[in-house]
Amino acid sequence: MLHPIYLDHNATTAIAPEVLEAMRPYWQSAGNPESRHAFGRAARRGWEEAKESVARILGADPGEVIFTSGGTEANNLAIFGLAGAEGDPGHVVSSPIEHPAIAEPIARLEAAGFAVDRPAVNAEGLADSALMAAPFRAETRLATLMLANNETGAIQPVDCLAALAESRGIPVHTDAVQAVGRIPVDFHALGVATLAASAHKFHGPVGVGLLLVRQGIKLGSRLFGGGQQQGRRPGTVAVPLAVGLAKALECWQAESEARQARWRALRDRLESGLTTALGPERAIRNGPRDDSQRLPQTLNLGFPGLDGDALLMQLDLAGIAASLGSACASGSTRPSPTLVAMRVPDDRLRSSVRFSLGAATTEAEIETALPRIVAVVQRIASAG
Secondary structure, X not given: OOOOEEOEXXXXXXXXXXXXXXXXXXXXXXXXXXXXXXXXXXHHHHHHHHHHHHHHHXXXXXXXXXXXXXXXXXXXXXXXXXXXXXXXOOEEEOOOXXXXXXXXXXXXXXXXXXXXXXXXXXXXXXXXXXXXXXXXXXXXXXXXXXXXXXXXXXXXXXXXXXXXXXXXXXXXXXXXXXXXXXXXXXXXXXXXOEEEEEHHHOOOOOOOEEEEEOOOOOOOXXXXXXXXXXXXXXXXXXXXXXXXXXXXXXXXXXXXXXXXXXXXXXXXXXXXXXXXXXXXXXXXXXXXXXXXXXXXXXXXXXXXOOOHHHHHHHHHHOOEEOEOOOHHHOOOOOOOHHHHHOOOOHHHHOOEEXXXXXXXXXXXXXXXXXXXXXXXXXXXXXXX
């Protein structure tokens, strides 16, 4: 039986054992952080310590941390809150490469009468901050640009956009779900108003994310029924999940330089191994040429002329877990909006595969995966 190799960590990651252990006492003990007895105070300490740890690692203040159920909720809170969706329609600037957790809320605003501009990205999937700032006007409520693309790993010029927006008093939101836990992220240095992240992308638990909200930013509420988390995300807080998210971030910080170096080496070995075996015209990178402009653990390769669904199925049968794009849009038969926005040629638009690495990915796994992937590609190509 083939040993399965998981190369789909941009979709989700396994929870780290030390994260599970950090959460365990809070699962096994009662105590609402809002209660004044000893059990409540113990839960409150865990909650506050988690906020302090997250703030320290991500360059924020503890009062700027809001825990959510994940990146999708965090993005929705930011987009609808900054837009003032309950009021009169305004204007929004976004990009054509956003994750559905941003693209769909923006589309809802557009359907409600908001004007939306989505300036083009270049062929490497990189946005131009000046192009995004060009449509700014008095009615502009917000601009949003992801920090790193979930399909190609392209790192976007969010700090530059935020600087241009600041002079106009326009808040910028960034979806940093694929960046946090992969590269260093400093909330205050970015200059954005809000930032979203999700624990399950960096070996934390599923079901918890965060939204950083810069002090002084007005953010309308979408949920009602309690005063927790400044009323921005009311409801009894999930202390074990917050503790797990914080612990996963602490593990990332402790190993960040080593993880990034190992990821780059393994990613580059995978790419060079495939291009050498198949030929550079049969395995083509989608994304930035400059390594400093892409995530260290993400590789998106196009295999011209092949059927992407058949490729993914055969890879799965060969024990290789990978993806054609965003797992949140995997049920769609449409080509990737990101690759379309990059003007990727038709012959590889539907045959591009994302390989993404995790904290535990090994050199042995990459060396084992290489001949399997090569064999699958060659078999499908010869059958066609």
